[in-house]
């Protein structure tokens with residue numbers, strides 16, 4: 001039987017992710033629009049984007065937060081091009097985005113002392129095999145496999161190298177052990193349901209020390225440059241962006257931060273996401289034809305939840321199309337490089353009631369597409 005109730009909001013994409021419940025573009029504070037981003041009002045908004053982020057995330061003393069160009073990719077590239085090369089590098093990759101960082105490190109930066117720790121979709125590399133005398137590059141949550149690192153226990157407090165963590169689908173959704181992370185990047189368009197184009201770069205004091213004591217052998221494009229005369233350009237981390245940002249996107253980000261604050265802060269956003277995952281978990285437990293791609297429950301992502309079905313690739317595609325045509329779920333097909341299946345975003349901007357409404361539709365659509373099997 002076709003279910004009666006549809007999700008009120010069918011947006012379950014893993015990026016850009018759903019806008020928060022109650023989002024209204026006409027309610028944004030657009031007083032900065034049409035003004036210079038270097039005017040007092042512009043700098044205040046950008047400065048607030050940095051300081052409110054630090055406050056909500058509970059960053060340790062001395063950590064810097066900056067708004068940088070080109071979304072999460074921009075932030076990761078900026079970090080890798082500015083910091084790597086001083087030591088060997090261990091790079092962990094268990095899905096498409098991590099694999100992209102491996103390519104940059106080996107084929108673009110052409111670093112030689114590189115230890116690549118790969119794992120297939122659904123698994124994690126052996127975290128105990130990481131050499132922390134090297135710099136270590138990894139994603140906190142593999143968005144295209146739905147596999148996250150379970151915690152930071154595998155990272156030693158007294159490491160010699162830096163940890164560079166692409167945490168774009170984890171920040172504001174998973175607890176992060178800040179003291180163990182020297183560089184953390186994310187984008188507005190993921191967990192907070194913000195806009196694309198801008199990235200966030202968080203630096204520990206050890207990362208700053210590296211920036212001020214090491215100059216890479218390669219040229220540094222202006223868009224990546226974080227130091228001048230061997231000193232950190234502190235202004236970048238107070239809202240004096242390297243180049244011109246979209247003040248509309250900034251207004252949207254500030255709206256998202258206020259929403260998190262209104263929810264009760266970071267922990268409330270994390271809990272909301274975990275409750276969302278619980279809805280999918282119950283469904284998977286009750287239905288033998290659907291499984292998590294993540295093999296170990298400890299590593300199961302609570303944001304980009306990836307699922308495999310007892311169905312052919314064509315049947316999965318038909319299911320995704322059917323649910324979109326019913327206006328029940330948009331953009332829930334697996335990432336193009338990942339094994340065929342579903343990927344359902346469970347971050348805090350998604351309402352639990354909408355996931356609850358979606359689950360019976362998955363059963364219905366599965367029956368429709370496999371009926372002639």
Ligand SMILES: Cc1ncc(COP(=O)(O)O)c(C=O)c1O
Nearest residue numbers: 015071072073097139143168187
């Ligand atoms: C783990 C990870 N890294 C990097 C990116 C690229 O992010 P952006 O398009 O915001 O640069 C994504 C996007 O989904 C991601 O999930």
